[in-house]
Amino acid sequence: MSTPQGPTLRELAVQALSSIERGYDLLAPKFDLTPYRTPDRVLDAVTRALRPLGPFDSGLDVCCGTGAGVSVLRQVCGERVTGVDFSAGMLAVGRSALAGQDGPAAGPAVGWVRADALALPFARAFDVALSLGAFGHFLPRERPALFAQVYASLRPGGRFVFPVGAPPPVGSKAYWSFLGFDGAMRVRNALWRPTFVMYYRTFPLRDVLDDLAGAGFTAGLLPLPELGSRPDGSPRARLVVAGRES
Structure with missing residues (x-):
């Protein structure tokens, strides 16, 4: 599961x-x-897909963790990048990793904000928002509120982007792995408090696009060809690009 x-x-x-x-x-x-x-290969693919959509002045990494998305945004934003997360520990690691690297010579300035993604303390502040690997921590009923918070954080014309992978084929190793993990988490949360929300099968693309539209976004999909293709030729991963029009 990890390095030594x-x-x-x-x-x-x-x-x-x-x-x-x-x-x-x-x-x-x-x-x-x-x-x-x-x-890193996902970060690189997202960066390549995002770069032609810019340039951007300011970017927000939603649920930034230790700052993987911050590293992407620093390559496409000219002025400032902000990482927001509710874990003080993750923010401290991200801040430490970039210590001494801010300033004009190193790219846009970076700030770190501790906040709940369901109550973001921003209003029309960013040109682009990115999120990587965090949506499993939100129950489906929370998704509309999450998207509404991101929408409110963007300036008119801003973009909300995130990669999504194609669902694994039924019966594949990944299919059973995700199914087993989610089942174990549901049992854990039924028997133990506090709950730990982390699921792999609660983010179906069709429902996600509907929730984005409900929040006011106009969404499209860009293939991420560097991440490979399925047997039918469709991409294994896409970048959701949701725009705030006004």
């Missing part, structure tokens, strides 16, 4: 039995050594 320097099985178990916030505070120092960090 990553979290031990005991540390992962303690995290899984904590709240989401406390769990990520505990995991933060070793998070980038786990498979949960967004892989």
